Amino acid sequence: MSRLRYIVIGAILVGGAAFWALTRPQQIDPDMFAGLISDPVRGEQVFLAAGCGSCHMAQGAQGDERLVLSGGQAFPTPFGTFVAPNISPDPVHGIGGWSVSALADAVIEGVSPEGRHYYPAFPWDSYRGMAPQDLVDLHGYLANLPPSPVASQPHDLPLPLQVRRGIGLWKLAFGRSGWIVPDDGLTDAEKRGRYLAEVLGHCGECHTPRNTLTGAPDADRWLGGGPDPSGRGRVPNITPGGLDWSEGEIVAYLTSGFTPDFDSAGGHMALVVANFAQLPDSDREAVAAYLKKVQAVR
Template structure:
């Protein structure tokens, strides 16, 4: 009988520790204090990060892609995620967010209300971005039009709808280190920054475990398509044997060395890279040639 109070105390302490460990953790305020964003540089970040590709309305083309009304559906093993409105609308979008709130969302997956975002939003990659790039991104996005379309709720069932549990997911799978380390050239280092952080290539091209964490030992080795239709290709040298110039050309034109054309969501990636300096695609190509081959 004397054990009961002790066990209850241990359980309470364990619950308190778990609650503390899974709490959303925003960036230190000092990281964004005093930063000013550059709109022109932010536009480059916007396209490199593929913001419109996920947050434009379904089927949007041309200038309509800059109306970040949300609504696209992304199927997964955990349910279907719906991209939210991230336009400048102050009620239904992110208009009025401070830079600190914006950076917390992008780099930490923490909402202004202090809740975890689902990692369908690739903050696991964006967390490696430079804070100045995030400030530049916000400066550009603040110039985009507002849209009052309400965000639709995710279609996620129990237990995945318990957002607090994402704190545990972050403890397990958020990593500050680069996947590809060692001595890299300046071009390869830039390519790593684009591929591992800003353009978040690994989020689609790397297989995941049962909890949805990236299997870093099989980095960029390809993965099942989350919607159940086909696979996302292996882009390590084990399968992607194109030359670096051929890879760079594909990223900006959408044509393979065999003159096949890009399809699916990758078409958006090509559209985005075509808006960037050619040196960016060349940097990603140089990086991919340094990635270890993985079957």
């Protein structure tokens, strides 16, 4: 029995060490941004395409107040309620003291400046493909927004999910790598649309169904729609198997919010449209072209 006890204790120690090593938060190599100069004007386009303001503005903010990224919006899911933090340039309650590398750690690796994992409710799994120049430009744009002294609010999660170290295993098991739609035969415009949809616009975060146990997206049903995470209604299938709109109709929707049947975008999608309407026409056309290349989900 004494020998068995030592074996069990040894196995626990080895397993614990392996878990600690495998779940260690990863950080970006700062050299990735060496020599890159921020262009805040371009950064605004990245900000709009990525939808940063849509989640991080205060609930119900209108007009210029939408640029005060004080956070506080609650996002209910089957795993608990996540609350968007303050990402304004406030040096105490926001991200005013963050370097480009710190922002990259958060946006691309899902890691806080304190070395803690961010929950995948923050779409870092999509942002992983963000171009370094876009990240640098976004950093410059965010630094020029109005600061807010509002403290970030905690998430409302059950006890097991409050232990963030386990998110490292989620990243290993389910984290994305590479493109969903491969390069084969894509035009430059379709590749731009892919970047906007798969990375900056993170369309798959809402439009791709998820595993009910782990919350991992089902890549085989990319953009195939599914239950709304809030528990109310469904997110539509926007693959060619569920959306029969022409490219022109998709562009019109991303510009005006009106469908071919004269319905209008609602909920969070209305904010997405408001952002995309401010992008160049070519970007909306690129997304429409890309959606026609996505594998159809029936």
